[in-house]
Amino acid sequence: MTAFCGQRGFTLIELLIAMALTALIGAMSYRFLDTAMAVSEQGSDVLQQLNDLERVWLLMAADLQQASTRPAAKPATGVDALAVTDLQPRGRPAMLSLAGGGMFLPSTLQRPGAQLWFVRAGWSNPLQQRRSELQRVAYRVVDGNLYRDYWPERNQSLTETPAGSLRLLQNVEALSFRFLPVGALPGEDAWSREWPPVLNDSVSTAAPGDDRQANDELMTRLPAAVEVQLQSRALGNISRIFLLAGAP
Known part of the structure; x- marks a missing residue:
């Protein structure tokens, strides 16, 4: 009993x-763990954004590398917004940007937010369906x-509802394009903000007389290169230049 009496517990x-x-x-x-999880989640979000951007x-x-030089087809029935170009020497364009040729692409396609439209070839057909490539x-x-x-592509109206619409990227704050005409040197003054360039564009007025007409006709087909400028909330400003294999 004496040994136990000498022991002392916590107060x-x-x-x-x-x-x-x-x-x-x-x-x-907990704070360290919460911070680590937040950083890990943020890193995962950025990595997902990078994967989506790629x-x-x-x-x-x-x-763009499969873009077709074929001018926009006339609809099989009726008329479309490009009917005004049928009477112009430059004819129908093969590519349209937001305000290309002085037109407003979202209204032309009746697709809100439309920035670029064109026809591409080489659409794979693994099921051998009866359709155009x-x-x-x-x-x-x-x-x-x-x-x-x-x-x-089946010569339908430009305002027809698309067969499919794929969401590629979220948190996009801005998207714009620039176009380099065939034969132009890639300086800042050579790029056009719209395609086809409007008549008073410095690119389209560079060549006088017959040369200008030939240059205008060439530019309404395809540019030599397209620069894509994208602003993302997560990734900032990113740009990429694509060369068009189909451009003459």
């Missing part, structure tokens, strides 16, 4: 101090989302 104050230290260490550990570049590269493509931005619309 109430010591227990309270130990409990307080345990709670403090737990709170600090998919955008791959799709755009495939589309030409595909109409449009890129547009709506509510911060970048979409790729597509239609099988």
Whole structure:
């Protein structure tokens, strides 16, 4: 009994101090863990954005490198917004940007946020369906989302509802394009903000007389290169230049 009487336990104050230290260490550990998880989640979001952006570049590269020099087809029935170009020497364009040729692409296609439209070739057909290998493509931005619309080419109206619409990227703040005409040197003054260039564009007025007319006709087909400028909330400003294999 004497041995037990000599032992001493924790006092109430010591227990309270130990409990307080345990709670403090737990709170600090939770904050560290919460911060680490937030950083990890943010890193995962950025990595997903990068993966999505790389998919955008791959799709755009495939589309633009397969862009067809074939002018926009007249609809099989009725008329479309490009009917005004049928009476012009330059004819129908093969590519249209937001305000190309003085027209407004979202109204022409009746697709809000449309920024670029053209026809591409080489549309794979693994199921051997009875359809054209030409595909109409449009890129547009709506509510911060970048979409790729597509239609099988069958001389339909430009305002027909697309066969499919794929959301490619979120949190897009701005999307714009620049176009380099065939034969132009890649300086800042050579790029056009719209395609086809409007009549008073410095690019289209560079050549006098018959040379200007030939140059205008050439520019309404396809540019030599397209620069894509994209502003993302997560990734900032990114640009990429694509060369068009189909340009003469």
